Amino acid sequence: MPEKSIREMNKLERQHYSLAARTFRATILGAIILGLAALLIGLGLYAYALGGQYIGEAFNLSRTTAALMEQSVDVGPLAKEIAARYRSLPAERLAEVGESSYREVFADIAAREDYRYVREFLSAFRKTSDVYDIYLAFYDRDTCAIVYIADPEEDEAFACLPGDWESVPRREVDRFLSWNGEGRLYDVGSTEKYGWLATSGVPIRDAQGETVAFVLADVSLVNMASRMKSFLLLYALSMFVLVNLVAVLMARHMKKTLVAPINEIAEAAEAYVRDKREGRSDSDHFSKLKISTGDEVENLALIMADMENDLTEFEANLTRITAEKERVGTELALATRIQADMLPNIFPAFPERPDFDVYASMVPAKEVGGDFYDFFLIDEDHLGLVMADVSGKGVPAALFMMISKILVQNYAMTGRSPGEVLNAVNAQICSNNREEMFVTVWFGVLDLTTGTLTAANAGHEYPVLKEPDGDFELVKDKHGFVIGGMESARYREYELKLEPGARLFLYTDGVAEATDSTGALFGTDRMLEALRSAENGTPEEILGAVDRAVSRFVGEAPQFDDLTMLCVHYIGKETGKxxxxxxxxxxxxxxxxxxxxxxxxxxxxxxxxxxxxxxxxxxxxxxxxxxxxxxxxxxxxxxxxxxxxxxxxxxxxxxxxxxxxxxxxxxxxxxxxxxxxxxxxxxxxxxxxxxxxxxxxxxxxxxxxxxxxxxxxxxx
Amino acid sequence: MTINTTKNGTELCLAPEGRLDTVTAPELEQAINENLEGVTELTLDFAGLDYISSAGLRVLLSAQKKMNAAGKMTVRNVNETISEIFEVTGFCDILTIE
The missing domain is CATH 3.30.565.10 (Histidine kinase-like ATPase, C-terminal domain)
Known part of the structure; x- marks a missing residue:
């Protein structure tokens, strides 16, 4: 496995690690291993067969020679003569073998008629075959040696004269001397003089049937080795050609069925990614691939095509959903504006009226809130004041707020008293309130001539009143049930007398329940304190003071409730009084x-x-x-x-x-x-x-x- | 205050004139009580009546309760002021007004 990822490789490295190259190398390696194993087996079999053939030939030759020799000449006297002389020699003389002093002992043998005949005989057979040598010798059990009788070899360096002996392994002596005539008699061994030889022989018996000598044929295995060498060369050559051919074919096949399709898929994937980066959707890089290998690669291509289609569809859906979300966001922003515009928010609201001043503000906690304030002139003399808080948050609360606001104002404009207005609004809302939402409302009508404030409270916060010579105090009025909560709820109204200079402050629970980072509530005491700090200010200044006090108190803590306030300064009609x-x-x-x-x-x-x-x-x-x-x-x-x-x-x-x-x-x-x-x-x-x-x-x-x-x- | 009383068998018609208020209401109450014996149909003619206060309403309510048991009671010729008072106090639903 390579040590770095494919992305870090240069072209050469990529080629080196490519599937085709690897297949090529793997094929060669596999073929070499297989070839070597086949070679070893083949070589063994070949050597065995060749060896067998050689030995067989040598054996047959020695048997034929021996048979013919037995019929044409009795080698008994010759063999016995040499054996007698050999055995008569002491060990130290025997050690002189090869030297002239030793050969002197057998010098006269060469002149014997039967020796010469035997040698000619052997020479004639030697010429007809390609054995290394064919000769006559006997084994001496006592000295564990082979003693030559006649050797047709012409070369003096290799020729063995009668009586020459060589030491042989005991097993060879035993095998040859105790052969019972079954199978082939042979032995394989390495000699200093002749190298690797396979010696095969057949015993020759004299007239009395006694084994006197052996016709022995030597086969040089050096010859066999050279034949095997050429076989090996031929084998290796053909192996090399074959292996390379197979490897090339395999690599080509691999390239065609695996590498090329994978590369096609990779290219398609690359093009796909490029498309996506450049923001093009609706691509068909995988779909238009034509891979028909019928295997896992084709399956992969099909899966990729499916994936591409699915992703395209998914993307289209996502685009639609995103667009939808954006649309909803825009509409929500619009709704916030409409909601804000529903409430009177241009100040001064009644610049032509010197007898009162009013200011109000609403800061929703969410985009759209459920709080609302409202003020309107019912007629020249009566100012309607509304402060309300709808249960819940968000769009549902905002819709409910709209309904409540419109209902309160509509009923108020008919001139009904606050209690009646709330009764009517409650009945209207309860008649179809499946969502079980409710709204707390404080509604009052201020008679601008007399300063009489008639009000009714449907579960809303206590209003705060400051008489000209007094302090801001909570007006602990009687609460009715919330609007929308119970059909049979009845709202009782009460009256307050506002002297010229009085200030009335209305608010929602967002003010008193503003929390700081430790979870402490702002509370009505802090609210009254803030009001008192601006007690002689205009309504705008008073709201500003409360707003600042709340902001200071809250700090960085997030706010969950709307902050809505309204303040009226009743000035009264100086002339009217x-x-x-x-x-x-x-x-x-x-x-x-x-x-x-x-x-x-x-x-x-x-x-x-x-x-x-x-x-x-x-x-x-x-x-x-x-x-x-x-x-x-x-x-x-x-x-x-x-x-x-x-x-x-x-x-x-x-x-x-x-x-x-x-x-x-x-x-x-x-x-x-x-x-x-x-x-x-x-x-x-x-x-x-x-x-x-x-x-x-x-x-x-x-x-x-x-x-x-x-x-x-x-x-x- | 004058009250014109007409009795015809089981029918009684009373027509008070002027104001029916705290001072005069007891007079009408007395006139009704005196003549109600055996009456199944009581008619109050308000053609000559200027207005009516709560004391007068109380008399009407009391008479209506009695007539609910004995027969029927009708109020006729009601002027606008009195009609409004009946309206505000819910008496228009209690009385039979022609």
């Missing part, structure tokens, strides 16, 4: 005095050209209120009651105040009677004050210095 006339009368509080009081007031009303309807309503109010004082204030005794008539101008209005010293009693504190009950279920009490509240534009009560002071006001 001037009293034109004020008249009063004090009488004993009895029913009998009601007509007198009525006449007294009517006299003033007639001066104002009061419409009959308004006058009638005022008369009824006097009947009710003075009647109440007569009945209950001093019960069971009687006491005095003062009636004061004040006329205001611009707009024209009359205010009638009833003052008594009786038991403290706030007629406005009682619940309004349920006017929807059937006759049999109706109670008789409470209707009078209810009627007064309905017909008069303002009714206020206070108990001061031991006096019940009740004022009604009617615009004329």
């Amino acid at each position: 001037t009293m034109k006339t004020a008249k009063e009368m004090t009488v004993e509080a009895t029913v009998a005095n009601i007509p007198a009081v009525t006449d007294f007031v009517n006299e003033e009303l007639e001066k104002l050209d009061c419409p009959l309807k308004a006058q009638t309503q005022i008369d009824i109010a006097i009947d009710e209120l003075f009647g109440n004082i007569a009945h209950y204030a001093y019960d069971p005794a009687t006491g005095p009651a003062t009636v004061r008539v004040e006329v205001e101008e611009d707009p024209l209005a009359v205010a009638i105040t009833f003052i008594d010293n009786g038991k403290p009693y706030d007629p406005l504190a009682a619940d309004d009677p349920d006017v929807t009950l059937a006759a049999d279920e109706r109670k008789v009490g409470g209707l009078g004050v209810f009627l007064v509240k309905k017909t008069m534009d303002a009714v206020t009560y206070e108990y001061k210095d031991g006096k019940n002071i009740l004022t009604i006001k009617k615009n004329i």
Whole structure:
């Protein structure tokens, strides 16, 4: 395995490690190993066969020679003569073999007739075959030697004269002497003089049948080795050619069926990656590949084509989804803008109105929030104020907020009182609120002439009020249930009197529940403190002070709730407050005095050209209120009651105040009677004050210095 | 206040004039109570009535409750002021107004 990755290789290295080159090398290596093994086996078999053939030839020759020799000559006397002389020699003489002193002992043998015949005989046979030598000798068991009798060799350097002997291994002596005539008699051995020889022989018997000598044929294995060498050369040559041929063919085959297709796939992949980098989609690099190898490579190409198609499809889907997401994001941003634009957000909102100033702000925690504020003039004299917080966050809350905002304003614009408005909104929302969302609403209507604030609270935070000579304080008003929570919820309204200079602050829980990094809440105490720090500021300055205080408190901690605030500064109409006339009368509080009081007031009303309807309503109010004082204030005794008539101008209005010293009693504190009950279920009490509240534009009560002071006001 | 009373067998018609308020309401109540014996059809004619206060409403409610048990009660010739009061107080649903 290469040590570096293919990407780090140069061209030469790549070629070296390519599949084709490796196949080529592997084929050559394999073929060489196989060839060598075949060679070894072949060589062995060849040597065996050749050796066998040589030995066989030598054996046959020696047998033929021996047979013929036995018939033509008796070698017994010659062999015995030499043997006798040999055995007669002492060991030291025997050691002189080859020397002339030794040969002298056998010198006369050469002249013997039978020796010469035998030698000629052997020479003739030697010439007819390609054996190395064929000769006559006997084995001497005692000295373990072969003793030559006749050798046809001409070369003096190699020729053995009669009586010459050579030492031979014991096993050869034993084998030859004890041969029983079965198989071939031979022995293979290495000699110093002749190299590797295979000696094969056949015994010759004399007339008496005694083995006297052996006809021996030597076959030189050197000859065989040289033949094997040429065989080896031929073998190696043909192997080389064959191996190379096979390797080249294998490499070519590999290149065609494996390397080329893989390279095609690789090129396609490269082109694919390039396309992707350059942002081209819809490529068909894998799909147009034509690989039909029918094997794993084709399978790979098909899988890659499938993958390419899938990826193209996936990419198309992704593009569509991304586009969709972008569209949703854009629409959400648009929704945020629309939501923000729904709320009055141009300040000063009423530059033409010197009698009040209002400022509000909303910082949503998410893109779109559920908080909202609202303010609007219901008519020239009545300012509607809304502060609300929808449950939940995000788009659902924003949609719910829209509905709530529109409903509150629409009902408010019909002139209904805050309690009625919330009742109507609640009924409307509850009628189809499957998502079970709800909204807390504080809704108030500020009478810009009198400063009377009529409000109802549907589960919202306490408003904060600062009277001109007082401090910012929470107004712990009565909470109704949240809007959208319960169909049967009823919202009770209450009244507050705002003196000119008063400031009303409304907010959502995002202010009080802003948290710092330790999880501590901002809380209403800190909020009041912040308000007090800017108590005489404009609404904008006051909101700014709270906003800064919250930001300082929160620090880097993330905010989860919207931050929504509204502040009204009630300035009042300086001219509108001037009293034109004020008249009063004090009488004993009895029913009998009601007509007198009525006449007294009517006299003033007639001066104002009061419409009959308004006058009638005022008369009824006097009947009710003075009647109440007569009945209950001093019960069971009687006491005095003062009636004061004040006329205001611009707009024209009359205010009638009833003052008594009786038991403290706030007629406005009682619940309004349920006017929807059937006759049999109706109670008789409470209707009078209810009627007064309905017909008069303002009714206020206070108990001061031991006096019940009740004022009604009617615009004329 | 004057109350014109017309009784015809089981039919009683009362027509109060002027104002029906804390002072005068007891008079109407008395007139009704005195004549109601055996009456199954009570008619209140408000043609001459200027206005009505809660004391008057209380009398009407009481009379209506009685007539619910004894027969029927009708109020007729109601002017705009009184009609509005009936409206506000829910009496328009309780009374039979012609």
